[in-house]
Amino acid sequence: MDSDQNLCLGIDLGTTSVKISIIDTATKDQVFTTTEATNAYISSNDGIQGAEQSILLIMDAICACILRATDKTRSNIGCIAVSGQMHGVVLWNSEGKTPLSNTLDLASFTSNLYTWEDRRATTQFLLSLPKPDSHQPISAGFGNVTLFWLARNEPELLVKYDTAGGVMDYLTTLLCGLDKPVMSNQIACSWGYFNCQTGTWNLNILKDNGFPVHLLPVTVAGGSKVGELCADWFGIRRGTPVLSGLGDLQSSFMAASKLPNDAVMNISTSSQIGFRIDCPGFSPPKQDVPAPVSYFPYFDNGYLAVAASLNGGNILKAFVRMLQQWVGTLGLTIHEESIWLKLTEIASYPEIAEEFSRPVIHPFLYGERYNPNLTASISGMREENSTLECIFHALCNGLVANLHQMMPLSLLIESGVERVVLTGSVISRQPHVMTCVKRTYSPLPVMLEIGAEASYGAALVAAKYLQVP
Structure with missing residues (x-):
C-alpha cells in the first residue's frame, strides 16, 4: 500500500x-x-x-x-x-x-x-x-x-x-x-x-x-x-x-461499542440488542429450535449474545402505510413524509401518566424466529387513549418491550453489562424510542452513539x- x-x-x-x-x-x-x-x-x-x-x-x-x-x-x-x-x-x-x-x-x-x-x-x-x-x-x-x-x-x-x-x-x-x-x-x-x-x-x-x-x-x-x-x-x-x-x-456492534461491558441496541428495519461474550474457549449452547437469544461469531474468535427481532422500523413503516391507505380510502391524499413528520412531532407530547391507562401494542406483525405464529395485537384501548399520539406512543413502547422480553434487564446485569448504547435509524429519528429504552432498562445508563453505523x-x-x- x-x-x-x-x-x-x-x-x-x-x-x-x-x-x-x-x-x-x-x-x-x-x-x-x-x-x-x-x-x-x-x-x-x-x-x-x-x-x-x-x-x-x-x-x-x-x-x-x-x-x-x-x-x-x-x-x-x-x-x-x-x-x-x-x-x-x-x-x-x-x-x-x-x-x-x-x-x-x-x-x-x-x-x-x-x-x-x-x-x-x-x-x-x-x-x-x-x-x-x-x-x-x-x-x-x-x-x-x-x-x-x-x-x-x-x-x-x-x-x-x-x-x-x-x-x-x-x-x-x-x-x-x-x-x-x-x-x-x-x-x-x-x-x-x-x-x-x-x-x-x-x-x-x-x-x-x-x-x-x-x-x-x-x-x-x-x-x-x-x-x-x-x-x-x-x-x-x-x-x-x-x-x-x-x-x-x-459491524454495528463494532461501531457502537466503546467499552468491553457495553450492550448495543440497534433499531433500524429490524431490531437487535446484544452484548459481547469475553470467555476464552466459550462454546455456544446448541439449540434445536430458535430461541429469543442467539449466538453469532464476532471477531478474534469471540461471540455476541443477541436477541434479534424481525420487528423494528418495518413496524413503524407499516403503520405509516396503513394510515396513508386509510386516508386514501376516505378520498384524501397525504404524502408519506408528511405522516412521518407529524408522528415525530406528536411523539414528543407527554404520555398518559398512569401506565395502566395506556394502550398496549404487541408489534409482532412479522412474527419472530422463535415463534413465527406470533401476530400483532392491541389491548387496553379506551375512548380516552385512542388518539393518534397514544397509539404511536404504544407502538414505540411495544418495540422496546419486545426486545426487553427477549433479553431482559436481569440477563444484562447478570452478564456484567454496565450500559446500553443505542444506534440505528429509528433511534435517531424517533426520540421517544430512546425515552422508552431509558425507562425499560433503568438503572443501566443509556446513551446514544451518533454515527455508529x-x-x-x-x-x-x-x-x-x-x-x-
Whole structure:
C-alpha cells in the first residue's frame, strides 16, 4: 500500500439503503459518509411470502455513493470492507464478469436477492429439513433454507447458476474478480448448516438431503482478506485489499461499542440488542429450535449474545402505510413524509401518566424466529387513549418491550453489562424510542452513539486489518 493510501472504506448493504463511510486509518475519524435508498424490492412469484430485491438497483446505489466522494478521497483508499443484511442469498454464474461501473450487464448472470424477510419456507417445510450440526437452529429467510426451498420447488432456477453467497459476498467477488465467493463465518452462521467450532459447512448432511452443495462459498474468519481490486474502481486503485463480507449486526456492534461491558441496541428495519461474550474457549449452547437469544461469531474468535427481532422500523413503516391507505380510502391524499413528520412531532407530547391507562401494542406483525405464529395485537384501548399520539406512543413502547422480553434487564446485569448504547435509524429519528429504552432498562445508563453505523464499523475493521503487522 502506498503511503498516501491512508483511508479505509466501509460499505453497508442494508435492507433499504446503501451507506458508505470513509475513515482516516490512523485516527479513525470519519472523513466522508453518504447514503442512498435502494428502492430495490420487486414482486416475487411467490407473492407476499417471497421477499426479493433487484441486485441491479443495489449495485447502482453503491456506485452512486462511491461517486459522491472526491477523486482525491477515492484515490487515497487503502482497504475496503463490506457489511450487509445477513441471512439473504443471491445466485450467479461465475463465468459472468463485468466491471461494476456497468451494472446493466449483471442481470444476464445474476438472480434476485432473496432477503432475510423471505417467508416461503413455512413451518411445515422447515420440519421436513434435516437437523443441522450447528449451535444455530434453522429458520425461514436463512440462506441455506431458501436454497433448500428453491432446490425442491424451483430446480429449474438453480441450474442457471453455479455459485451463491450473501449480497456482500457478491460485491467482493465482483470487485476482486474471484471465480468462487469467499464468505465470512459471520454470514455462514446466519445461513444455517454451518459449524462454527470447525468452521465448515455440514456437507454430508446437506448432500444426503439433495442440497446443491456446489453452490456453497469458501468460508474464512470475519475480517480476513479475500482478494484485491482487480481493476481501478472509480479511482480506487487496483490492488487495494478487500476483506470478507461482514454481518451488519457485528459491524454495528463494532461501531457502537466503546467499552468491553457495553450492550448495543440497534433499531433500524429490524431490531437487535446484544452484548459481547469475553470467555476464552466459550462454546455456544446448541439449540434445536430458535430461541429469543442467539449466538453469532464476532471477531478474534469471540461471540455476541443477541436477541434479534424481525420487528423494528418495518413496524413503524407499516403503520405509516396503513394510515396513508386509510386516508386514501376516505378520498384524501397525504404524502408519506408528511405522516412521518407529524408522528415525530406528536411523539414528543407527554404520555398518559398512569401506565395502566395506556394502550398496549404487541408489534409482532412479522412474527419472530422463535415463534413465527406470533401476530400483532392491541389491548387496553379506551375512548380516552385512542388518539393518534397514544397509539404511536404504544407502538414505540411495544418495540422496546419486545426486545426487553427477549433479553431482559436481569440477563444484562447478570452478564456484567454496565450500559446500553443505542444506534440505528429509528433511534435517531424517533426520540421517544430512546425515552422508552431509558425507562425499560433503568438503572443501566443509556446513551446514544451518533454515527455508529454498520458502514463505520466495517471501515474500522478495514483499518484494523491495515494496522496489523
